[in-house]
Amino acid sequence: MKRIEAEPIFAQSEKLFERVYDYVLERIKRGEWQEHEKLPSVRVLAKELSVNRLTVLKSYQLLKQQQHVYVKDKSGYYVQPGGRMTIDSTHDPVLSAYVQKSHLSEIHQVQAAFQFSIALLDPNLLPNLYFSEYVKKVFDLYPKVLGTYSGTQGDAELREALCDYFSKQHQFYLSRDELMITTGSQQAIDLVAKVLVKPRDAVLLERPTYSPAIDVFSRQGARIIPVEIHPCGYDLEQVERLMQTHKPRLFYMNPTFHNPTGYTVPAEQRKRLVELAEKYHCLLVEDDPYRDIYFEEEPPQPLFSYDTAGCVIYIRSFSKYIAPGLGIACIACRPYYMKALLAAKSLSDSGAPLLNQKIFLHYFFSERMQQHLGKLRTALAIRKEVMEEALSVTDWKWISPTGGFNLWISLPETIPMDHLLAKSIEHSLTFVPGSICDPLREKQSWIRLSYSYMNEQQLRAGISQLVNLSRLYF
Amino acid sequence: MKRIEAEPIFAQSEKLFERVYDYVLERIKRGEWQEHEKLPSVRVLAKELSVNRLTVLKSYQLLKQQQHVYVKDKSGYYVQPGGRMTIDSTHDPVLSAYVQKSHLSEIHQVQAAFQFSIALLDPNLLPNLYFSEYVKKVFDLYPKVLGTYSGTQGDAELREALCDYFSKQHQFYLSRDELMITTGSQQAIDLVAKVLVKPRDAVLLERPTYSPAIDVFSRQGARIIPVEIHPCGYDLEQVERLMQTHKPRLFYMNPTFHNPTGYTVPAEQRKRLVELAEKYHCLLVEDDPYRDIYFEEEPPQPLFSYDTAGCVIYIRSFSKYIAPGLGIACIACRPYYMKALLAAKSLSDSGAPLLNQKIFLHYFFSERMQQHLGKLRTALAIRKEVMEEALSVTDWKWISPTGGFNLWISLPETIPMDHLLAKSIEHSLTFVPGSICDPLREKQSWIRLSYSYMNEQQLRAGISQLVNLSRLYF
Numbered sequence: 001m002k003r004i005e006a007e008p009i010f011a012q013s014e015k016l017f018e019r020v021y022d023y024v025l026e027r028i029k030r031g032e033w034q035e036h037e038k039l040p041s042v043r044v045l046a047k048e049l050s051v052n053r054l055t056v057l058k059s060y061q062l063l064k065q066q067q068h069v070y071v072k073d074k075s076g077y078y079v080q081p082g083g084r085m086t087i088d089s090t091h092d093p094v095l096s097a098y099v100q101k102s103h104l105s106e107i108h109q110v111q112a113a114f115q116f117s118i119a120l121l122d123p124n125l126l127p128n129l130y131f132s133e134y135v136k137k138v139f140d141l142y143p144k145v146l147g148t149y150s151g152t153q154g155d156a157e158l159r160e161a162l163c164d165y166f167s168k169q170h171q172f173y174l175s176r177d178e179l180m181i182t183t184g185s186q187q188a189i190d191l192v193a194k195v196l197v198k199p200r201d202a203v204l205l206e207r208p209t210y211s212p213a214i215d216v217f218s219r220q221g222a223r224i225i226p227v228e229i230h231p232c233g234y235d236l237e238q239v240e241r242l243m244q245t246h247k248p249r250l251f252y253m254n255p256t257f258h259n260p261t262g263y264t265v266p267a268e269q270r271k272r273l274v275e276l277a278e279k280y281h282c283l284l285v286e287d288d289p290y291r292d293i294y295f296e297e298e299p300p301q302p303l304f305s306y307d308t309a310g311c312v313i314y315i316r317s318f319s320k321y322i323a324p325g326l327g328i329a330c331i332a333c334r335p336y337y338m339k340a341l342l343a344a345k346s347l348s349d350s351g352a353p354l355l356n357q358k359i360f361l362h363y364f365f366s367e368r369m370q371q372h373l374g375k376l377r378t379a380l381a382i383r384k385e386v387m388e389e390a391l392s393v394t395d396w397k398w399i400s401p402t403g404g405f406n407l408w409i410s411l412p413e414t415i416p417m418d419h420l421l422a423k424s425i426e427h428s429l430t431f432v433p434g435s436i437c438d439p440l441r442e443k444q445s446w447i448r449l450s451y452s453y454m455n456e457q458q459l460r461a462g463i464s465q466l467v468n469l470s471r472l473y474f
Numbered sequence: 475m476k477r478i479e480a481e482p483i484f485a486q487s488e489k490l491f492e493r494v495y496d497y498v499l500e501r502i503k504r505g506e507w508q509e510h511e512k513l514p515s516v517r518v519l520a521k522e523l524s525v526n527r528l529t530v531l532k533s534y535q536l537l538k539q540q541q542h543v544y545v546k547d548k549s550g551y552y553v554q555p556g557g558r559m560t561i562d563s564t565h566d567p568v569l570s571a572y573v574q575k576s577h578l579s580e581i582h583q584v585q586a587a588f589q590f591s592i593a594l595l596d597p598n599l600l601p602n603l604y605f606s607e608y609v610k611k612v613f614d615l616y617p618k619v620l621g622t623y624s625g626t627q628g629d630a631e632l633r634e635a636l637c638d639y640f641s642k643q644h645q646f647y648l649s650r651d652e653l654m655i656t657t658g659s660q661q662a663i664d665l666v667a668k669v670l671v672k673p674r675d676a677v678l679l680e681r682p683t684y685s686p687a688i689d690v691f692s693r694q695g696a697r698i699i700p701v702e703i704h705p706c707g708y709d710l711e712q713v714e715r716l717m718q719t720h721k722p723r724l725f726y727m728n729p730t731f732h733n734p735t736g737y738t739v740p741a742e743q744r745k746r747l748v749e750l751a752e753k754y755h756c757l758l759v760e761d762d763p764y765r766d767i768y769f770e771e772e773p774p775q776p777l778f779s780y781d782t783a784g785c786v787i788y789i790r791s792f793s794k795y796i797a798p799g800l801g802i803a804c805i806a807c808r809p810y811y812m813k814a815l816l817a818a819k820s821l822s823d824s825g826a827p828l829l830n831q832k833i834f835l836h837y838f839f840s841e842r843m844q845q846h847l848g849k850l851r852t853a854l855a856i857r858k859e860v861m862e863e864a865l866s867v868t869d870w871k872w873i874s875p876t877g878g879f880n881l882w883i884s885l886p887e888t889i890p891m892d893h894l895l896a897k898s899i900e901h902s903l904t905f906v907p908g909s910i911c912d913p914l915r916e917k918q919s920w921i922r923l924s925y926s927y928m929n930e931q932q933l934r935a936g937i938s939q940l941v942n943l944s945r946l947y948f
Binding site: 067104109124125131135145146183187212216327352 | 541578579582583594595596597598599600602603605606609610613617618619620621622623624625626656657658660661664686689690693783793797798799800801816817820821822823824825826827828829830833
């Protein structure tokens with residue numbers, strides 16, 4: 001938080017006493033003025049800030065009313081101790097552990113005309129008109145659906161259908177007891193971290209990676225060990241060395257149309273990774289939200305397909321491209337992990353809402369949806385090409401992804417990224433700075449641009465805007 | 475896990491080698507036979523267990539195949555080290571923290587004809603036929619609802635409507651930035667615990683209390699301090715003493731039609747509790763899921779109404795009686811806590827599904843729903859009376875609740891509760907044993923019976939069944 005330090009700003013202010021109030025409170029919070037310490041007299045502070053004494057008095061009175069300061073024997077104002085309950089959360093050690101800078105969610109909260117930060121599907125690409133049909137069907141089939149809890153693990157009918165689907169698509173050998181429905185993949189990652197990772201456990205994360213995963217595993221107190229991801233996968237010797245050295249509890253990975261890079265780990269590496277995981281007792285947590293969004297050929301089978309020893313935990317999200325408003329994902333894993341995940345889930349919520357599960361069941365497995373997926377792939381491939389074309393006027397570098405929602409772009413190092421982001425937000429445009437995708441918080445000259453959320457026209461206009469802004473730095 | 479120790483059981487077994495397998499694995503897991511230790515020879519173990527040598531050999535081979543043991547230089551079988559990945563979760567220290575006994579969710583998983591353990595509304599008491607009307611309305615109004623994320627904090631329109639509602643009903647002074655939508659109250663409690671409680675913080679919990687709250691705060695490593703709840707509230711002198719002595723971070727409470735007792739903390743205590751909270755910097759986390767289910771007069775206003783210092787965090791759930799299948803609850807609190815709760819929520823999931831929020835918005839604030847609430851109260855009051863009448867043949871003791879879903883009943887101490895529960899489950903009947911609602915895990919002679927989930931006929935039949943079973947112990 002940057003606060004006003006000099007007179008001119010005070011002088012311009014319309015609500016002068018509020019600024020003085022902030023000035024004083026900030027010093028109390030920072031500990032510059034400590035508990036029971038006497039505040040500067042009204043006269044002294046007024047002079048110091050070049051404001052009217054009445055303004056200072058008014059500020060002190062408000063501070064008193066809000067119990068930040070107290071008055072002693074008419075001798076002056078003193079700092080109230082234990083302001084815990086009335087001070088900003090950034091100063092509470094427990095609260096502040098949650099209020100860090102640069103959460104991806106904070107960028108998402110910015111309202112902007114061009115939201116390149118949002119790796120979500122444009123709602124206009126969904127067959128919205130047909131959705132209500134399916135919803136009515138759900139109400140006909142399950143008239144009491146809104147009155148019924150699904151249970152912690154999720155609706156048995158949906159789990160059965162997903163097991164069948166996984167078995168046909170990916171040769172998973174899976175019973176419905178080994179599958180749990182979660183409220184999106186974010187919850188799945190959160191549950192896995194809670195159940196498996198204790199403080200100081202080593203955890204391997206791709207570099208770069210899905211930004212909230214860094215937050216989740218950090219919150220668990222994990223020692224995060226980065227694994228570089230390249231266009232053709234990982235350096236497996238490095239992975240083995242890291243497993244040997246750090247004995248990581250797990251490797252959280254997104255090997256298919258990886259977020260943010262779009263890279264896909266090839267089939268032969270997948271097999272070997274499962275062997276390494278088994279050998280070094282390192283679980284592989286395979287996050288797989290973009291599998292169906294391929295532009296050329298289908299991606300290799302999930303690592304889970306290669307796993308016979310129960311060392312892969314598979315997270316599959318459907319929300320991103322089927323129906324973000326439903327929030328349906330699932331975790332597949334072996335019973336000894338499922339038991340703990342279920343216990344953790346039962347403390348997190350009372351199970352995914354049944355309505356959403358039933359709608360998803362009838363919608364996802366319908367012929368129409370499967371047809372629609374083909375159209376979706378085409379639409380997204382076109383959007384990707386439009387973005388790439390718009391970017392071709394620059395010297396920025398990226399590897400064209402064969403699936404997913406994002407371009408991962410290297411900008412000239414001369415561009416100060418924080419400044420460009422701030423400037424962009426001013427011009428109603430957002431993107432994801434590479435540093436928040438990097439467990440080491442570097443990658444300063446990289447950005448993630450999503451082409452999934454805006455239409456062709458918006459993509460062209462937005463990229464043109466961004467390119468113009470970046471040219472300010474030459 | 476209790477395992478077979480003696481010959482007769484082995485002798486009766488149909489799959490003898492599997493039993494030998496279990497026997498060996500159990501010893502490895504327990505650490506009786508340690509890593510790289512040599513297993514007993516086939517001959518010795520066969521003799522010890524009085525089984526055929528081939529049976530032991532077959533077991534050892536299966537253990538080898540599953541990598542629990544290995545063979546060295548043909549000299550025998552040895553325990554494979556680091557069996558972590560293939561052993562039961564009850565033996566993994568991190569996993570096992572989640573897999574404790576007696577979770578309420580475990581009792582809920584029991585399929586039974588008479589589910590007195592379930593404090594949920596009977597779906598038949600909901601106006602299911604009218605639900606689909608509202609759902610269609612939602613799709614007409616928001617055709618892209620399934621394709622849209624609501625954001626972490628929840629739909630702005632719903633938050634606005636809830637602020638209005640709370641302001642009219644309870645004189646809350648609240649802006650929509652101070653309100654967050656959660657997936658049920660379970661998630662709300664979980665988020666509050668995550669954000670506010672660090673290991674060894676003291677936390678006050680009512681005794682008895684909502685069982686999963688004990689689990690959530692225990693998981694955070696809190697020191698749990700029980701506060702007895704009585705028919706007319708708490709002993710406020712005790713509360714003050716506990717706040718003084720233990721400096722608790724928060725007091726999690728359910729002061730209105732308290733679960734499991736049904737007690738309501740009177741208005742004058744509420745005011746005083748807020749004063750105490752402010753004085754001792756102890757947050758009050760007010761969980762309020764049953765407020766609308768009153769049988770006589772409306773309950774006193776929430777503690778949040780009395781709070782001017784921002785020391786009450788208010789959790790209001792609507793799921794239980796509006797639509798369990800929607801899973802809608804909310805948290806109201808001041809901005810410094812909201813900021814941290816939002817960060818935690820963004821790591822837990824991507825926001826409550828928008829569809830559910832929109833359905834709830836149009837359904838809850840409709841005239842029909844408000845009319846329906848009146849009918850619901852009558853129906854539940856009747857069910858309560860039916861249960862009480864059916865119980866009147868016993869010498870069991872309870873205080874008739876004036877709202878909520880539960881009877882909290884004291885049974886004669888001669889009844890062994892674990893045995894009665896096991897016996898009941900055998901007879902397809904479940905209830906909640908008092909001990910799991912007690913932070914001290916005592917209250918052995920108390921049980922919670924919910925009258926909300928079954929109709930009058932089922933209530934009569936079920937109670938008759940339970941009473942008969944309890945008579946076995948005289």
